[in-house]
Amino acid sequence: MTDVGIVGAGAGAAAAAFVIDRTVPEADVTVLEKSGGLCGRAATRRHDDLTYDYGANYLKSDDDRVVELITETLDDEGLVEVTEPVYTFDVDGAVSPGRDADEHKWSYRQGLTQIAKRLFGRTDATVHRRTRVETVRRTSAEDAWELDDADGETHGPFDRLLMNPPAPQTAELLRTAEWDDPLRETLVDAVGGVEYGSVWTAVLRYPFELDVPYYALVNTDKEHAVGWISREECKAGHVPDGETLLVVQANGAWSTEHYEDDPAGNVAALADHAADIIGDDRLADPAWTDHQGWRYALPEAGVDGGPVDSARDAGLYLLGDWVAGEGRLHAAIANGLDVGERVAYRI
Incomplete structure (x- = not known):
């Protein structure tokens, strides 16, 4: 039997686990996720009668394999499209008007986290939530990988290790890894060189419905404090009829500058911006709010592929949107499918 360890339970990890389980069913897959949720920045919350995607906003249909996976291979019950x-x-x-190049914009009635939940649900993988990996170790005796978590428990040995956290967190785990190989330093330099943009998000609820013709607004010149505003009521099942729920995401510079500021002040500032952009003064006074900061939200570019490719010879695989070179949900899933296929082939 082959033991596969996965650090992080993002969309890429879920896709890789799905492929490995489907192709090599005798493999034993263990996933360690530091948070209590699944699907990484494709995150969903629920509050009373609200459901909202407050990280990634939707899944776009830019990869045929991902489209087939979501619409045919997996159960499409509850899949909703923003039109x-x-x-x-x-x-x-x-x-x-002017930017609607996406053929499809998908979520689920239960939110985007359904992607990872459904993928993992189709496997026999063991998923440990709220389990923070602190040490990665290469065992020379068994030529395998072990992981120590924050509670002092050791997981493994694993014949293959997949790492799905954002590049800065992956780089730190590799930097402190107990792995005596010159490749480690080269890999750390490559992964650590991936730059990220931060995103600070406000979620704003109103007891009225906006009369506008669009689902979302995106700042194309990247010069405004706000980078994105979307309406969750455009997703069936997310918001009660007659209400509005805005997801307002600041741009990278504003998010970095205000990341540690008082959340209430940040929410108020973003609500004011939303009111000005949409042209409705009522939006400056939301009835209810939520917020979230994403320090490592969007990779600016991909990683140098040479060291990543070389690491596979040691049974180490890196995956995620930052490996794909595109900070989009479909790119993370597609990369996970690729990595899963590579692991399955080597097994």
Whole structure:
């Protein structure tokens, strides 16, 4: 039997676990996830009668394998499509039609986390939540990998190790890894060189429905404090009829500058910006709010593929949108499918 360990339970990890389990059913897959949720930045919360995706906003249909996976291979019950277009706005807040290149914009009635839940649910993988990996170790005697968590428990040995955290967190685990191989330093340099943009998100609820023709607004010149505003009521089952729930995401520079500021002040500032951009003063006074900061939200570029490829010879696989080189949910899933296939082939 082959033992596979996976650090992180993001969408890429879920896709890789699905492929490994489907292709090599005798493999034993163990997943260690530091948080209580699944699917990484494709995150969903529920509050009273609300469901909202407050990280990644939707899954786009830019990869045929991902489309087939979501619409045919997995159960498509509860899959919902946003049909309203995405408009743009500039640094002055002027809104214009003109960006709706996505063929499909999908979520689920229960939110985007359904992607990872359904993928893992189709496997025999053991998923340990709230388990933070602190030490990665290469055991020379068994030529395998072990993981120590924050509670002092050791997991493994694993014949193959997959690492799905954002690049800075993966780089830190590799930097402190007990792995006596020159490749480790080269890999640390490559992974640590991937730059990220932060995103600070406000979620704003209103007891009225907006009369606008779009699902979302995106700042194309990247000069406004706000980078994205979307309406969760455009996703069936997310928001009660007659209400509005805005997801307002600040741009990278604003998010970095205000990341540690008082959350209430950040929410108020983003609500004011939303009111100005949409042109409705009522939006400055939401009835209920939520927020979340994503320090490592969007990779600016991909990782140098040479060291990543070389690491596979040691049974180490890196995966995620930062490996794919595109900070989008479909890219993370597609990369997970690729990595799962590579692992299965080697097994």
